Amino acid sequence: MPGHKRNPASVRGEFPLERDITEIEGFDNLHHPEDLLLEAQQNVAKLYGTRESFYSVNGSTAALLAAISAAVPRNGQILVARNCHKAVYHAIYLRNLKPAYIYPQMDSEWWINGGIFPDKVERCLAENPEIQAVLITSPTYDGVVSDVKEIAEIAHKYGVPLIVDEAHGAHFHFSNYFPASAAELGADLVIQSFHKTLPAMTQTAVLHNCSDRVDSRLIRRFMGIYQTSSPSYILMASIDACMDTMAAEGKQMFRDFTRILEQTRKRLSVCKYIRLVDPVKGKNGVFDYDRSKLVFSTRASLLSGSDLYHILLDRYHIQMEMESENYVLAIASVGDREEGFERLCQAIEELDQEQADLIKAGIPAEEK
Ligand SMILES: Cc1ncc(COP(=O)(O)O)c(C=O)c1O
Incomplete structure (x- = not known):
């Protein structure tokens, strides 16, 4: 595999066939990384200053599914912002979770969703002691950032991890012109789509684990479950090249x-x-x-x-x-x-x- 055997004559159209390999000798394995891919993921963690970072070749979608599955046991309870991405609802469905919802404010001047008020998070956690994790989207599609630091402190006070869907914020880390990343503000799991705001190929994303509140072995296990057993080396090389470019330039x-x-x-x-x-x-x-x-x-x-x-x-x-x-x-x-x-x-x-x-x-x- 792959069946094209890197032979351009085997298929009509132009594709980067020469780079499209699988787990051949010397190219490591995303699901059991020991060498190249271990180092590449460690480079992401180093650059972002996180404990560990996991590649996703199935976007923030797989990373969100894995983060939620690792943080909350089957049939458990999760507090989620109502304006979250459908991947969050899919995780709730797949794991049969009981969601409690928190609504963002409405910005009545612009008619866009505002942020999540920390005191609303506190109220929900105080009223529902069964909740096992909190998930918010920050920034939103429209760019609104919530007070992640305060929300993380509240979640931790109640003994639960904070997951931040930062799919639209992978670029935050690289300039003070942008808000600080949730990974620097106390969030436990932070999910970023590289392909949305960094120079990387479509489908590329990462899951940052920033604390020890969620079992790292479970994160790895679920990343393996929700992603293909044949991850594209073109996509993985694109994440690596993106990090290399960011580090250098x-x-x-x-x-x-x-x-x-x-x-x-x-x-x-x-x-x-x-x-x-x-x-x-x-x-x-x-x-x-x-x-x-x-x-x-x-x-x-x-x-x-x-x-x-x-x-x-x-x-x-x-x-x-x-x-x-x-x-x-x-x-x-x-x-x-x-x-x-x-x-x-x-x-x-x-x-x-x-x-x-x-x-x-x-x-x-x-x-x-
Ligand atoms: C807020 C948010 N989270 C998650 C996702 C899923 O990201 P991906 O397309 O990388 O799977 C999206 C995609 O639009 C999004 O807008």
Whole structure:
């Protein structure tokens, strides 16, 4: 295996067949790492300053399934933020857990989910002594960060681990421009999708174990259960290359990136109708905010989020990450080029001016 035998003539199309190997001699085994892959995972832990880190070639999805399964026994209870990813619900289903829910605040200015209030976590834990772990998503898809340090202290006071779905925060560690990572703030298990915000291939992620509150042997066992027995060496090499790049050039790359990002945010912040979302820290449970998320609110315009999404795509050939009723979301990363930021700024500025003219002329919104 693999059946293509690294022979390009065996299949139509262009694929990196020459790098697509399996557990051949000298290339270690992800499920029993002793050599290359042990060292590679230790490098991740060293870079992020964690006790140990596990590769996932099935995204944060497998890492979340494994983290929850390791932290809470079958039929147990878990406190989860209601705005968590479906992988969390799948873990609850697979392990027959009893969930208790905690709701994020609503940010009524921007109509996005705010953060999780620590005192709500405390109340839930005090009322439900059966709860065996707490799980929150921080940052959210929209970039809202909760007070992880305070929530971790509360969880530990009640003797339970805190799992943080930081799928969108793998880049936090590499620049002070971003919020601190949950891995530095007392969380026990932290899950990050490398492929979302770092230069790594789709499906790559890591699970960081930052304490001894969850049995490391169980984490390893469940990572083995929820991942393929034939992990892609292309994906694993991509995680390794990403870490190598970050260790060697990360500081400079993030300096350049955050400089352009800040210029872009400043430039876009003057638009009055297509408004760049900038949640107020300290309100609605928003402890901090990831400014690499470029969220454009359409609430002050005649457009819906969906209108804006399609105009940006059809007229400007700019693909947004996500559309919602009242906003669209773009994710900026170190992989972006200056030219891309410029195109986005020009498009938003032009649309903002167009909206200003329409609103001044008294044109009503057709069907927002
Ligand atoms: C908050 C959050 N957690 C987990 C996931 C799952 O991540 P992955 O696609 O790496 O499996 C996602 C994916 O969109 C997400 O947004």
